[in-house]
Amino acid sequence: MLEDRIRIIGRSSFDENALDEMAKEKLKELRRFYVDKIKPKEKKAAFARWMMLNNEEFSYLWILAQVWLYRYYEKLDRFEKKKKKWKTFLLSNRKDGGITEGQVEDARNYPIEDLIDTRVWVFANRKKAACPFHQETKPSFIIYPDNSWHCFGCQAHGNNAIDFIMQRDKIGFREAVRRLS
Structure with a gap:
């Protein structure tokens, strides 16, 4: 069988050069097969594995990336815990004056026109009044139907x-909710 292959290459006898050429040819054939036949995703994964095994710098960078991702997700987890802790703290119903979500919702829906000391005019779907944040002769404070407000004189605005x-x-925030409840 080996002699048949040697004859195909054009050599009449067995020598090491012919074996080297056959090996090089076979490697080229395998390389073409690998590049042409394997899917791109598998190529990327195989390349990454090869780089990790054969390249010290790449494996070091890979480890650094893994450490960075771990720390990032750890920080996200801590942030979520802090967010939950603060929400619980703000909305807790304790003796020291905590507030509940129901109180917050009631305070948000409290009509703003009841909080203004001046006269309120009604225009179509909006209400207009003199701004309580600055002195003015013509009313520029607008209250919208969704209970948000804006002053076109001093640019004060809010959502509730x-x-x-x-x-x-x-x-x-807590004191404002207590006053409105």
Whole structure:
């Protein structure tokens, strides 16, 4: 069988050069088969495995990337825990003045026009009043149907009654909810 292959190459006798040429030819054939026949995704995965096994710098960078990803996900996990902790703290119903989600919802839906000391005019779907944040002669404070508000004079704005009380009285979230409840 080996002699038949040697004859195909054009050699009449067995020598080492012919064996080297056959090996090189076979390697080229295998390389072409690998590049042409294997799917691109498998090529990438195989290349990454080869790089990890054969290249010290690449394997070091791969380890660094793994460590970085681990730390990133660890930070995300800690952030989620802190977020949950603060939400629980803000909405807790304790003796020291905690507030509940029901109180927050009631405070958000409190009508802003009831919090303004001046006269309120109704225009179509909006309400207009003199701004409580600055002195003005013509009303520029608008209350929208979704209970959000905006002053076109001083550019004060907010989404609900809690924002209004916090800005008007310069107090925190918990105190504003307590005042509106």
